[in-house]
Amino acid sequence: MEDEIEFIIDSTKEAMDNALVHLKKKFSNIRAGKASPAMVGSVMVDYYGSQTPLSQVANINTPDGMTITIAPWEKGLIQEIEKGIHLANIGFNPMNNGESVIINVPPLTEERRRELAKTAKAEAEDSKVGVRNDRKNAMNSIKDLDISEDLQKSLEEDVQEMTNKHIKLIDELFVVKEKEIMTV
CATH class of the missing domain: 1.10.132.20 (Ribosome-recycling factor)
Incomplete structure (x- = not known):
């Protein structure tokens, strides 16, 4: 008992x-105004045919309160990362500089x-x-x-x-x- x-x-x-x-x-x-790696936590990337979380194929950093930088471990993944961000429909417009993907987080x-x-x-x-x-x-x-x-x-x-x-x-x-x- x-x-x-x-x-x-x-x-x-x-x-x-x-x-x-x-x-x-x-x-x-839930986004609170300043950039954070958690904002792209739901992004999945097509990595050699399988859907993989973004954090497993790239380093995600926030150099300042309004920017997220994503540095892929393989340069060939940049287009896939951009596509994954668009498909995740999280309201960001990614840009790439050939080395990494940059997301400017607009103020709320x-x-x-x-x-x-x-x-x-x-x-x-x-x-x-x-x-x-x-x-x-x-x-x-x-x-x-x-x-x-x-x-x-x-x-x-x-x-x-x-x-x-x-x-x-x-x-x-x-x-x-x-x-x-x-x-x-």
């Missing part, structure tokens, strides 16, 4: 932690910043829903156990406390991301 209880609590905590990890990953893909307009903040809020809400679903699953599992009412109440309070902690962390992550997006 003790093992089942521990399993329910541990798996719930792990699921809620995974919701936070997923949210952080989603937030890293106020309207675009608001849209990105809304997107970040939606991602945060999705994560909260995931955490609440994890709580619901844990509560159902606890109810199915053959244990005393006092122990059941205690476990439910523990799960609720864990839920509150994760919701608070999600809110904190959102506030930081929103500030990052809205800062000019």
Whole structure:
């Protein structure tokens, strides 16, 4: 019985932690005005017939806040990298200088910043829903156990406390991301 209880609590905590990890990953893909290698993280390149992530065929750097440089390990990949950036539909216009691909990141307009903040809020809400679903699953599992009412109440309070902690962390992550997006 003790093992089942521990399993329910541990798996719930792990699921809620995974919701936070997923949210952080989603937030890293939301552009916040300054150039970052994560902005081209979704770009796939045709490398000898197979789709390969850009980061596996080139060095990606940000020499300043408005430029991303992509230096392929093989010069013949420059056209494929440009094509991959266009196909990824991330809103950038790549240029090449024969040695590397250069992307100038345009500054965000106020309207675009608001849209990105809304997107970040939606991602945060999705994560909260995931955490609440994890709580619901844990509560159902606890109810199915053959244990005393006092122990059941205690476990439910523990799960609720864990839920509150994760919701608070999600809110904190959102506030930081929103500030990052809205800062000019």
